[in-house]
Amino acid sequence: MNWVHLDWVLLVVAAWLLIGVAGVFALRRLTLVARVLFPAGGAFGLLLFGVALSSVMSSPEVAVLPIGLPSLPFHFRLDSLSAFFLMVIGSVSAGVSAFAAGYFRKGEGTPPGLLALEYHLFLASMALVVLADDAYAFMVMWETMALSSFFLVTANHRIVEIQRAGYLYLLIAHIGAISILLCFGVLQANTGDYTFASMRVQALSPFWASVAFLLALFGFGAKAGIVPLHVWLPEAHPAAPSPVSALMSGVMLKTAIYGVLRVFFDLLHTTVWWWGLLLLAVGLTTALFGVVFAAVQVDMKRLLAYSSIENIGLLFAGIGLTVLFSAFGMQPMAALALTAVLYHVASHAFFKSLLFVGTGAVLHATGERNLGKLGGLIRTMPWVAWVTLVAVLASAGLPPLGGFVSEWLLLQSFLFSSGLPSSFLDMLIPVFAALIALIAALAGYTMVKFFGVIFLGQPREEKLARARDAGGWERIGMAWLVGGCLALGLFPVQFIALIDPVTRVLVGAGLGETVNDSGWLLVPVAIERASYGPAIFLLGVAASFALAFLLVRLLYHGRLRRAAPWDCGYRWQNARMQDTAEGFGQPIRQIFEPFFRMERELPTPFDAEPRYRVSVADHFWHWLYVPLGRAVERLASLIGLLQQGRIAVYLLYSFVTLIAVLVVVKQ
Amino acid sequence: MSWLGVFSQLLEIVMALLLAPLLSGWINQWRAWLQNKSAPSVLQPYRMLHKLFNKESVLAEHASPLFRGAPYIVFGCMALASAIIPTLSTDLPLSPAADAIALVGLFAFARVFISLAAMDVGTSFGTLGARREMLIGFLAEPALLMVLFSASLISKSTSLTTIVETLAHRDLTIYPSLAFAGVAFIIVSLAENARVPVDNPATHLELTMIHEALILEYSGRHLALLEWGASLKLFAYSCIGLALFLPWGIAEAQAPLALLLAMPVLILKLAIGGALLAVLETVSAKMRIFRVPEFLATAFLLAVIGMLVHILVRG
Numbered sequence: 006m007n008w009v010h011l012d013w014v015l016l017v018v019a020a021w022l023l024i025g026v027a028g029v030f031a032l033r034r035l036t037l038v039a040r041v042l043f044p045a046g047g048a049f050g051l052l053l054f055g056v057a058l059s060s061v062m063s064s065p066e067v068a069v070l071p072i073g074l075p076s077l078p079f080h081f082r083l084d085s086l087s088a089f090f091l092m093v094i095g096s097v098s099a100g101v102s103a104f105a106a107g108y109f110r111k112g113e114g115t116p117p118g119l120l121a122l123e124y125h126l127f128l129a130s131m132a133l134v135v136l137a138d139d140a141y142a143f144m145v146m147w148e149t150m151a152l153s154s155f156f157l158v159t160a161n162h163r164i165v166e167i168q169r170a171g172y173l174y175l176l177i178a179h180i181g182a183i184s185i186l187l188c189f190g191v192l193q194a195n196t197g198d199y200t201f202a203s204m205r206v207q208a209l210s211p212f213w214a215s216v217a218f219l220l221a222l223f224g225f226g227a228k229a230g231i232v233p234l235h236v237w238l239p240e241a242h243p244a245a246p247s248p249v250s251a252l253m254s255g256v257m258l259k260t261a262i263y264g265v266l267r268v269f270f271d272l273l274h275t276t277v278w279w280w281g282l283l284l285l286a287v288g289l290t291t292a293l294f295g296v297v298f299a300a301v302q303v304d305m306k307r308l309l310a311y312s313s314i315e316n317i318g319l320l321f322a323g324i325g326l327t328v329l330f331s332a333f334g335m336q337p338m339a340a341l342a343l344t345a346v347l348y349h350v351a352s353h354a355f356f357k358s359l360l361f362v363g364t365g366a367v368l369h370a371t372g373e374r375n376l377g378k379l380g381g382l383i384r385t386m387p388w389v390a391w392v393t394l395v396a397v398l399a400s401a402g403l404p405p406l407g408g409f410v411s412e413w414l415l416l417q418s419f420l421f422s423s424g425l426p427s428s429f430l431d432m433l434i435p436v437f438a439a440l441i442a443l444i445a446a447l448a449g450y451t452m453v454k455f456f457g458v459i460f461l462g463q464p465r466e467e468k469l470a471r472a473r474d475a476g477g478w479e480r481i482g483m484a485w486l487v488g489g490c491l492a493l494g495l496f497p498v499q500f501i502a503l504i505d506p507v508t509r510v511l512v513g514a515g516l517g518e519t520v521n522d523s524g525w526l527l528v529p530v531a532i533e534r535a536s537y538g539p540a541i542f543l544l545g546v547a548a549s550f551a552l553a554f555l556l557v558r559l560l561y562h563g564r565l566r567r568a569a570p571w572d573c574g575y576r577w578q579n580a581r582m583q584d585t586a587e588g589f590g591q592p593i594r595q596i597f598e599p600f601f602r603m604e605r606e607l608p609t610p611f612d613a614e615p616r617y618r619v620s621v622a623d624h625f626w627h628w629l630y631v632p633l634g635r636a637v638e639r640l641a642s643l644i645g646l647l648q649q650g651r652i653a654v655y656l657l658y659s660f661v662t663l664i665a666v667l668v669v670v671k672q
Numbered sequence: 673m674s675w676l677g678v679f680s681q682l683l684e685i686v687m688a689l690l691l692a693p694l695l696s697g698w699i700n701q702w703r704a705w706l707q708n709k710s711a712p713s714v715l716q717p718y719r720m721l722h723k724l725f726n727k728e729s730v731l732a733e734h735a736s737p738l739f740r741g742a743p744y745i746v747f748g749c750m751a752l753a754s755a756i757i758p759t760l761s762t763d764l765p766l767s768p769a770a771d772a773i774a775l776v777g778l779f780a781f782a783r784v785f786i787s788l789a790a791m792d793v794g795t796s797f798g799t800l801g802a803r804r805e806m807l808i809g810f811l812a813e814p815a816l817l818m819v820l821f822s823a824s825l826i827s828k829s830t831s832l833t834t835i836v837e838t839l840a841h842r843d844l845t846i847y848p849s850l851a852f853a854g855v856a857f858i859i860v861s862l863a864e865n866a867r868v869p870v871d872n873p874a875t876h877l878e879l880t881m882i883h884e885a886l887i888l889e890y891s892g893r894h895l896a897l898l899e900w901g902a903s904l905k906l907f908a909y910s911c912i913g914l915a916l917f918l919p920w921g922i923a924e925a926q927a928p929l930a931l932l933l934a935m936p937v938l939i940l941k942l943a944i945g946g947a948l949l950a951v952l953e954t955v956s957a958k959m960r961i962f963r964v965p966e967f968l969a970t971a972f973l974l975a976v977i978g979m980l981v982h983i984l985v986r987g
Contacts, residue, residue: 404778409777436976445814446811450810457787461788535829553747566730567730571889573888583795589799592965
């Protein structure tokens with residue numbers, strides 16, 4: 006039999022579905038589910054990664070599956086863009102599945118077999134979303150993805166907050182889905198043909214193209230979590246089990262980025278410059294908002310959720326820059342910006358899933374999510390701590406890890422954007438670049454807080470001394486993810502060569518040639534302009550580290566004595582005297598005060614039991630969502646007037662409707 | 673890669689490592705003179721390092737390997753930074769490995785590690801220092817990046833050697849963008865190197881200390897490496913300043929004679945710069961820690977305005 010790549014991908018999807026079904030038969034047998042089903046799912050994730058890796062370079066493949074409604078078969082198409090996202094889905098899910106094999110325990114809401122079903126259904130639907138080649142298949146898979154992840158989020162469905170978080174997630178996911186559906190409605194341009202192949206050849210007028218653009222931005226933005234549609238993220242992530250948060254943040258948000266790229270560059274194939282400006286503005290607002298909120302959080306998973314919002318913002322800003330460049334016909338620059346976006350998609354997928362599974366390990370070992378009750382875990386959980394440190398450094402955008410490469414590419418594309426036809430835009434670009442730099446630096450602040458408060462210092466609770474390090478499966482999963490982070494950091498040249506066909510498909514230019522010529526150095530344009538060699542960079546730091554170490558030992562000595570910490574000679578210090586997560590966020594609260602809706606309660610000197618309380622809330626919740634919710638409720642109660650509960654009244658309604666329909670039909 | 677390039681690269685690293693403590697000693701001497709005190713010898717920092725290296729290291733009981741490794745990492749970062757920045761010559765084999773953005777990333781890397789190490793022991797001062805260091809960092813880092821961007825807009829490159837070559841070859845026209853960037857750069861380097869008015873390097877055990885709070889738990893060789901690293905950082909920042917704003921006299925590719933000349937020129941420039949820094953520190957008062965963000969935000973905005981001015985003047 007002669008199998009093409011697409012067949013293999015569909016095989017993986019089918020395998021995932023079968024594993025899910027097997028979970029239903031092993032509903033409460035945790036060992037079977039954890040030791041067999043999840044690792045098997047992970048193995049198929051690896052297979053998907055391998056298949057996608059080999060298909061990035063090859064030409065598009067199509068398939069039509071006669072499932073679904075009689076006259077509406079599912080169209081699938083595997084091109085470079087889909088292959089790239091399949092690669093991310095496969096590789097990240099492999100690590101997360103291995104981690105999940107050791108993560109799920111007994112007695113947490115949904116039985117393990119059902120979780121396995123939902124989990125693998127979620128994976129399969131994400132893979133099919135990026136394969137779908139008609140609006141019908143896309144929407145079915147998009148909804149499957151939303152629903153399966155909703156059930157995963159509410160795994161502990163007996164807790165009221167989790168129910169609320171799940172509901173909010175489902176609501177915003179559906180509002181977004183409606184918008185995407187309308188977008189496809191515009192894109193088919195009255196042909197009635199909803200295949201992407203037909204949409205690609207339609208030429209929309211600028212007005213309708215802009216309408217489609219705005220609908221897509223709203224719809225996919227709701228899934229990705231752009232401001233002001235971000236509110237579900239910080240609720241859903243703490244509620245979901247950690248492997249699920251890892252998948253949602255690392256992979257599911259990226260399907261929204263996939264949708265944006267697919268619609269903007271493939272289906273719409275014309276771009277207007279103000280789209281780019283709007284995307285830049287939305288993206289940077291989102292990023293700044295996300296990082297500022299992340300810096301003041303005290304719940305570790307909430308902090309990571311806000312950090313995801315920040316990264317999504319950066320991705321949207323990069324897409325905006327790509328749109329801007331391609332609208333002005335500057336294809337090489339567009340390719341540079343798009344490469345930065347795709348690079349960040351991959352590196353964020355790895356480091357954010359790693360961070361989330363790291364919090365999962367901490368949560369299991371300690372039962373605490375609150376940063377104020379953690380601390381000092383590097384001594385009891387060294388494995389998790391060191392692995393998380395790599396993700397933290399990547400997330401802070403530090404060389405020589407993956408986060409830095411994408412940031413570097415993004416800044417390069419900002420910096421060399423001069424030559425835009427409008428001087429107004431030329432002036433705006435440096436301001437945007439400055440914002441990106443500020444956001445990146447703030448991300449570093451946030452990540453130091455995250456790592457320092459959880460893993461360093463003295464344990465803030467007694468039970469933390471008994472915390473146990475992660476188990477075997479969890480370690481395997483984390484090791485795979487950390488390998489991804491390191492590989493993305495150290496081999497940018499090879500990875501960009503891999504991205505090259507994707508950017509060629511989307512914007513008609515790529516960095517592959519210039520990058521490949523320069524060997525180990527990453528040179529996006531020309532060597533006099535900019536270059537970066539992470540391997541040499543790491544070697545330089547490591548060599549000077551080793552030399553300093555050896556020379557000090559040889560010339561002097563290696564004597565060491567352990568004693569009580571000095572702390573200026575103060576003897577009575579305890580863990581409570583360390584800076585807390587709130588304390589670490591305080592300068593940010595002060596500097597970025599207008600961002601927050603803050604309520605402070607200060608004690609007076611005469612209080613018998615002085616209490617200090619400060620709550621930080623989101624303006625958007627108060628000024629947008631609460632009024633909106635009230636308005637909807639009022640509207641619903643108006644409609645409720647129709648509901649009289651008497652059969653005669655309903656018969657009257659039917660009668661009136663009938664008359665009305667007859668009148669209309671008659672004319 | 674030429675042999676001369678390798679030689680000038682090695683020469684640069686060795687010179688930075690050896691001269692950095694001397695620069696600190698020189699500035700301390702000037703400070704003492706200006707404050708009408710009898711000054712310590714200019715060689716005092718070397719004696720200090722020698723003494724610290726000889727002493728045994730006392731480590732807190734529950735300090736993790738991160739705490740022990742951080743001094744070496746910080747030292748390694750600073751050594752690499754001084755290798756990347758073109759001080760004597762622009763023909764440096766290591767320079768393509770990191771451009772201006774990566775240089776800022778390198779400083780950030782060191783900052784993150786020293787802050788994490790300060791949080792590791794879990795004392796009140798350590799975490800306080802870490803928070804303040806990161807606070808200064810998140811404002812100073814983008815400002816430094818914008819300063820470097822102003823220069824790279826002129827040379828259309830973020831590669832440090834190209835920037836320096838372009839700036840060294842310009843005729844004596846004044847770039848208004850560089851004037852803004854220059855002021856911003858001075859503010860950033862004061863903050864980043866823990867100088868007055870942001871932090872006071874001469875005092876210890878002050879409630880407002882930043883750098884000293886970070887390294888409070890270190891002793892012996894670890895402390896020596898951190899102090900050496902700090903003086904290397906000051907050296908590196910001075911060299912960035914000289915390379916961006918006064919690049920004349922630097923040797924370019926294939927010019928062994930120019931390399932010979934470049935060294936005394938650099939030392940002269942550093943000596944004058946160090947004395948000016950001492951004057952600046954003597955005439956200004958230390959500022960309240962709550963004012964520091966404003967101070968640094970000014971630098972950030974100045975640097976951004978510098979970039980805008982460049983675009984305005986050109987376009």
